Amino acid sequence: MGNRKGCEKMQIIITDSYEEMSMAAAKIAAGQIYFKPSSVLGLATGSTPLLMYKKLVEIYKNIDIDFSHIISFNLDEYIGLAQNNQQSYYYFMQENFFRHININIDNIHIPNGMAEDITKECADYDNMIKAAGGIDLQILGIGQNAHIGFNEPDIKFEATTHAVELDNDTIAANARFFADEKDVPRRAISMGIKTIMLAKKVVLLANGSNKAEAVYKAVCGKITPAAPASILQLHRDVMMIVDRKASALLPKELCN
Numbered sequence: 001m002g003n004r005k006g007c008e009k010m011q012i013i014i015t016d017s018y019e020e021m022s023m024a025a026a027k028i029a030a031g032q033i034y035f036k037p038s039s040v041l042g043l044a045t046g047s048t049p050l051l052m053y054k055k056l057v058e059i060y061k062n063i064d065i066d067f068s069h070i071i072s073f074n075l076d077e078y079i080g081l082a083q084n085n086q087q088s089y090y091y092f093m094q095e096n097f098f099r100h101i102n103i104n105i106d107n108i109h110i111p112n113g114m115a116e117d118i119t120k121e122c123a124d125y126d127n128m129i130k131a132a133g134g135i136d137l138q139i140l141g142i143g144q145n146a147h148i149g150f151n152e153p154d155i156k157f158e159a160t161t162h163a164v165e166l167d168n169d170t171i172a173a174n175a176r177f178f179a180d181e182k183d184v185p186r187r188a189i190s191m192g193i194k195t196i197m198l199a200k201k202v203v204l205l206a207n208g209s210n211k212a213e214a215v216y217k218a219v220c221g222k223i224t225p226a227a228p229a230s231i232l233q234l235h236r237d238v239m240m241i242v243d244r245k246a247s248a249l250l251p252k253e254l255c256n
């Protein structure tokens with residue numbers, strides 16, 4: 001593993017494996033929580049951060065990290081899935097992370113995809129993030145079309161938390177978690193790009209060759225709503241932790 005400065009001030013860490021990527025991210029999260037136990041974390045779902053959560057739980061057990069004052073805000077949730085639906089992101093977070101640590105359930109925030117008034121739910125979500133003092137550390141995955149959260153291509157960069165229509169590509173990519181592609185919800189609530197960009201630190205994870213193009217667009221591409229992750233080039237403290245396959249299209253001088 002090695003550190004390289006990316007385009008502009010983006011920090012790029014390229015790892016040899018998914019496991020190494022996950023451990024590197026888990027250590028950063030653990031350090032944040034250990035030294036600021038009242039941290040506000042922005043958390044991601046999807047398959048990418050799964051092993052990071054597992055590693056973070058291992059570190060938690062080893063050095064007795066205290067999560068009881070941590071406040072968490074997840075990036076997104078499907079509209080129409082209840083918390084106890086196994087495909088909901090609420091369920092994902094409980095199963096893969098929250099039930100293994102001593103986080104206070106009252107401090108967990110995930111958009112409510114069953115809210116009667118989705119517009120109000122979104123506005124309330126942003127207000128809660130503000131009231132918590134903003135996000136200290138935001139973990140991100142990236143979609144094959146360079147979406148972050150559920151901010152699909154051609155999103156407005158100034159959007160805060162809002163309801164989104166999912167792209168056909170995203171629906172197809174996420175169908176693997178559902179019995180049938182037609183079961184994948186077509187809408188979701190997502191933190192907006194502005195919400196994400198206001199986080200003090202952003203760590204984006206990507207692994208596998210199917211993410212190489214998206215990683216290239218995020219790091220070196222033109223800053224454009226057509227590739228939502230490209231806006232991260234304007235963030236003052238962003239770290240990309242990517243495995244070798246996901247880094248394949250990056251310029252050689254960025255790769256160790």
Ligand SMILES: O=P(O)(O)OC[C@H]1O[C@](O)(CO)[C@@H](O)[C@@H]1O
Nearest residue numbers: 045046047048141142143149170
């Ligand atoms: O990690 P995965 O499963 O490849 O998903 C990538 C991205 O897609 C989403 O799951 C939404 O489709 C994001 O939350 C995630 O960052």
